[in-house]
Amino acid sequence: MNSTKIAVIGASGYTGLELLRLLLMHPQAELVCVTSRANAGKSLKQLFPRFTGAPGADLEFIAPDADVIAASGAEVAFLALPHGVAAEYATSLLERGLRVIDLSADFRLDDPAVYEEFYGAPHPAVDLLKEAVYGLPEIRSEEISKARLIASPGCYPTSIILPLLPLLRKGLIDPQSIVTCSMSGVSGAGRKEAIPLLFCECNESVRAYSVPKHRHLSEIEQELSIAAGEKVVMSFTPHLVPTNAGICSTTSAKLVGDLAEVGKALEEAYNDAAYVRLLGKGGCADTKNVTRTNFVDIGWDYDERTGRILLLSAEDNLGKGAAGQAIQSFNIMSGFSETSGLLNF
Structure with missing residues (x-):
């Protein structure tokens, strides 16, 4: 071999x-x-x-x-x-x-x-x-296969961009109505000595941070703008939660297309994707099901009172949000099976 x-x-x-x-x-x-x-x-x-x-x-x-x-x-x-x-x-x-x-x-x-x-x-x-090729394998597999330099996406952007892209491309949501709240385990802050990251500071506590302009907003808005065909400016609030790893993102946006097309758009985009698991309407993604894997789970629902689509995703910030996704791109650029070294549950 x-x-x-x-x-x-x-x-x-x-x-x-x-x-x-x-x-x-x-x-x-x-x-x-x-x-x-x-x-x-x-x-x-x-x-x-x-x-x-x-x-x-x-x-x-x-x-x-x-x-x-x-x-x-x-x-x-x-x-x-x-x-x-x-x-x-x-x-x-x-x-x-x-x-x-x-x-x-x-x-x-x-x-x-x-x-x-x-x-x-x-x-x-x-x-x-x-x-440089933005290395989101589900979206840019062909470009990755030919690349010399891959920019592997951030952890938060992966969990936010993947659910939104199919709906923006189909014109099903208002690009200017997007709001996301995300939660991340403490490993997302890196392996460093810092008082806010000590066990006693994080355990039994949840807090927002990098408000109102987290750095990952830049790449999220870039990729969403490409998909929407117009400049997208959104609201994003990350939170630190007392777990080692895992990201859970809840995104909402105003529905402007046919509700029946939402599930179809996600299925059309990801039914053949090795590491996107669609939970369907009413499915709520849970970090315990994705940690230590390269999967991102995506569910969705519709809020009739507000007319907003809810997109619910979960991934491992060190897996699909970092190392796993980078190896997924490595497999593609090397001509290996996309799942080589990654099929763990």
């Missing part, structure tokens, strides 16, 4: 850990390079004892250096790095002939001015923006 040599850059965070877990067991991926400046010299099994006994668990972390990464023989690099940092490595690794799947926000936006507005700094690699 053919395999592809893989590097994971920034492999010690929660997303990096999930990438490692999936890639170590992927039948067509050979992990040859993992980087972490703080953990250079340690093996995977030393830093993450859960991997002890897994093939490749003796691989040692190295400091991130583009020449050394390329010398490892890696053909594809996953970047699990903060925005602003990822672009530098993407540029260097592309120059050395690697294909890159970036899990940061650096290449998700088409407009560098929007990037600067939402991320507070000029875009670090403007020349690559036109080449």
Whole structure:
């Protein structure tokens, strides 16, 4: 069986850990390079004892250096790095002939001015923006298969964009009436020391954050605008909930088309999608059914009193919202089965 040599850059965070877990067991991926400046010299099994006994668990972390990464023989690099940092490595690794799947926000936006507005700094690699493919496999599979640089979508955007796109494309909802409230587990904030993320601060507590302008709004509005054929501006409020992982999003929008077409539009879009599970009218997505998987569950309903469609979705923020989706794109760009290394329940 053919395999592809893989590097994971920034492999010690929660997303990096999930990438490692999936890639170590992927039948067509050979992990040859993992980087972490703080953990250079340690093996995977030393830093993450859960991997002890897994093939490749003796691989040692190295400091991130583009020449050394390329010398490892890696053909594809996953970047699990903060925005602003990822672009530098993407540029260097592309120059050395690697294909890159970036899990940061650096290449998700088409407009560098929007990037600067939402991320507070000029875009670090403007020349690559036109080449980058927004890696939502259910929507851009053909482009992903030919890509050299994939911008893997954010966790919140995946849970919001997928339910909305079919309805916007069919003109079934008013694009200017969209309101979303989402809840995410604490791992979504990253693996870092911060008082608001301590157990005693998060446990038995729910709170909104990044109000009123979460950074993910930029890519959500971009993709919805493309689908609607007009500029979409929406309201989005994220909440932190006391779970390790999982995202639950509830989106509503004013119905302007035929109610009977809503379910049909979702089925037409996703009946053949490997990782979208449609729950139908009245189905309420539950994070317990998607954590540790690459599935996104989508249900919907109609509120007759307000004339609004309700879209209900759930995913794992580290799975379909990050590492799993990136590997799904890797499978497509490598010509492997889309489900290779990912069919877990």
